[in-house]
Amino acid sequence: MDKKYKVPVREQDPKERVRNFQEVSYGYNAEEAALEASRCIQCRNPRCVGGCPVSIRIPEFIKAILEGNMPGAASIIAQDSSLPAVCGRVCPQESQCEGVCIMGIKNDPVAIGKLERYVADWARENNYSTAIPAVPNGKKVAIVGSGPAGLACATDLAKAGCDVTIFEALHKPGGVLVYGIPEFRLPKEEVVDYEINQVRKLGVKIECNVVVGRTVTIDQLFEREGFDAVFVGSGAGLPKFLGIPGENFNGVVSANEFLTRSNLMEAYSPEADTPIYVGKRVAVVGGGNVAMDAARTALRLGARVEVVYRRTQKEMPARVEEVHHALEEGVTFQMLTNPVAVLGTEKGWVTGLRCIRMELGEPDESGRRRPVEIPGSEFDIDCDVAIIALGTSSNPLIARTTPGLEINRHNGIVADERGITSRPGVFAGGDVVSGAATVILAMGAGRQAAKSILEYLGV
Amino acid sequence: MYKILKKRILAPDICLMEVSAPRVASSAQPGQFIIVRVGEKGERVPLTICDFDPVAGSVTIVTQRVGASSRKIFALEVGESFEDFAGPLGVPSEFIHQSEEALQQKRYLFIAGGLGTAPVYPQVKYLHQKGAHVDVIIGAKTRDLVIMEEEMKQVASQVYICTDDGSYGFKGMVTARLKELLDTGAQYDQAVAIGPMIMMKFVTVTARRYNLPLIVSLNTLMVDGTGMCGACRVTVGGKTRFACVDGPEFDAYKVDFDEAMRRQSMYKTQELDADHKCKIGLGNG
């Protein structure tokens, strides 16, 4: 084998997979993993570790794989990550660990994500648990939200002996992992439910259907229920719309609505009661992971799908692998294009998007070149469903019902890098602080906050 | 699990249930709703809180059988449980922020259409307990569909019944009854209308002629009910608002009813289509 290139990962045939919701990537088997692991040159100053937001000891776990020491590999990863089966699958590796891998300078970087996934899947399939039962320390901590931030925070606190309860607004725990990211990228029963059960096994209680700020306030959690500290990991779930004419026509949905119907409510399955409207031609507006997930879900539900994005493929914030998969599956792209109006029938059903062509101008604050409209370049795209995937902001509910909790102008909670907020005893992290980001960053923030909470509680 | 403690049939397709949900019961306020789910594959269905008892830890809901999910709810019996019962959701009615002294000076009129009588009840009860003057118009298609009349009479000063077919009370729609009431000199500081979207639209048209301040409660489509999806969005005063977190109650004069009615029918063809269960054409060969 040529060590210049990654060991290719086996995937479902694009023609087949557009007709089902099963996972696209099969992951490595033992042989492939060992082969890929042998590509790592075990750098003394591993750049990859610096590229990982939670500093997983990458060369060490790769070495353990090579030595056939799988329990060892799992334990090394577990020291820094509580959701490796998830992160191995959904991290934007190309801009994190793999983006700085030394091998990547001349050749392909080591497939760190795929190796991490392999280890995590091995641990699950072999019932290898890295959890150690803790001695109770008598402290009660409440966690708001069961996404990656909340789960990671809960895990560390439970391991330290705290009595932890997670309160989740929806009927199922997992946050974006269950309502946002589709089955074909992140299997729910196999991976997400398993990880959540691991957290439960540590003694963490999860109470669903509790909307903090409505069902119970943070003040009440302290005063009536005797919690000693609260961690808020409520995410950034509020969808943004374009604010263009026709946006409330029937058939215009947020990506969150579309994905929630399909994932959380399982509308893709014939047994589920929740309806989903897909139409024949779908236009998806946006260029992030959310847009790719919506596009590929619509494709699997039988529609022809076109993605409308105002910059070029190079600037797309989605994971490279997802864009690649979307193209393979037959999603088409209209780059440098922005909708200016939604077109509809007299009865208010969508018939298309009026778009305008863009060109890239000077770089903006994000360092990406700012798209500017080309006057007179309007044209129409036919569609009977338009999915808006422009990003999300924080739900203001908790901030509004928690006196003394400072928020920023995007309704996000203000917290420092240790997760400390303006309210003593209240900590926060993940998307609710950073704005929509990534699973690994949310998890890292949850773990940081757990450290701060333990300090605050004096344990 | 949320156990059904009591069940009472109010009309052929309408039932009242008292459900054990201590957390919801202890924080519920008039104007709010809950979301229930029946079974593992169930839809999230929004229903208004019709009464609540923090001591007993129970919440009362009233459900009308209209489609697949409400039929599942209706079929549940005492002793059985809801899979999920989340809430209270939505913003409580504006009047809960007013002082008792202020409310004692106020005259309220509630206009309930059909099932709307149920969500009106907790509001009338609250205002009555605070000493406000409250009259209620209850409208229904026919006598059989008039619900909660006795309960309402306990808490309202006057209850005016009207039926479309004249089988009970005034013959005609709530709008006609409203017009008659206002024409004969009745004065109110605030009116609240709850019922089918079309009824609320026409009550708004009528009330506008009398400059009567009016609030409506919008029963839009919803999925999560927590502000996460935007399925419930409505145009109010030219701005997009989410009924589940900004409402469900809004100033009637600012609501775009035509858009709201259109959006409510979004899944209608699909729901009625008997084949809609197969959503991706799998299994059809």
Ligand SMILES: Cc1cc2nc3c(=O)[nH]c(=O)nc-3n(C[C@H](O)[C@H](O)[C@H](O)COP(=O)(O)OP(=O)(O)OC[C@H]3O[C@@H](n4cnc5c(N)ncnc54)[C@H](O)[C@@H]3O)c2cc1C
């Ligand atoms: C479609 C989609 C695809 C994505 N793809 C990727 C990807 O490929 N890779 C990647 O790294 N990241 C991806 N992301 C981003 C990533 O999922 C998020 O950054 C991450 O989940 C944030 O974690 P969190 O714990 O902060 O919040 P969330 O995952 O949003 O979880 C917050 C939880 O809190 C609950 N909650 C909110 N308010 C309350 C309340 N008042 N009371 C109780 N509970 C409450 C919510 O219901 C939710 O369950 C994607 C996001 C989406 C939407």
Ligand SMILES: Cc1cc2nc3c(=O)[nH]c(=O)nc-3n(C[C@H](O)[C@H](O)[C@H](O)COP(=O)(O)OP(=O)(O)OC[C@H]3O[C@@H](n4cnc5c(N)ncnc54)[C@H](O)[C@@H]3O)c2cc1C
């Ligand atoms: C805030 C709020 C409070 C509500 N309170 C109550 C209540 O106290 N009791 C009660 O019985 N119902 C209430 N509803 C309406 C209830 O949620 C719907 O009737 C229910 O979702 C219909 O579900 P289904 O599957 O049985 O009917 P579907 O099969 O979904 O629909 C059957 C028919 O009803 C129409 N429909 C669907 N959703 C609604 C809706 N939200 N409002 C009006 N028509 C609808 C459809 O267009 C269709 O024609 C409320 C809705 C909201 C948003």
Ligand code: SF4
């Ligand atoms: S957690 Fe993410 S960034 Fe870190 S090593 Fe794993 S895949 Fe790379």
Ligand code: SF4
């Ligand atoms: S930078 Fe690449 S080659 Fe070096 S240790 Fe990390 S994974 Fe291995």
Ligand code: FES
């Ligand atoms: S129902 Fe989803 S935002 Fe209101």
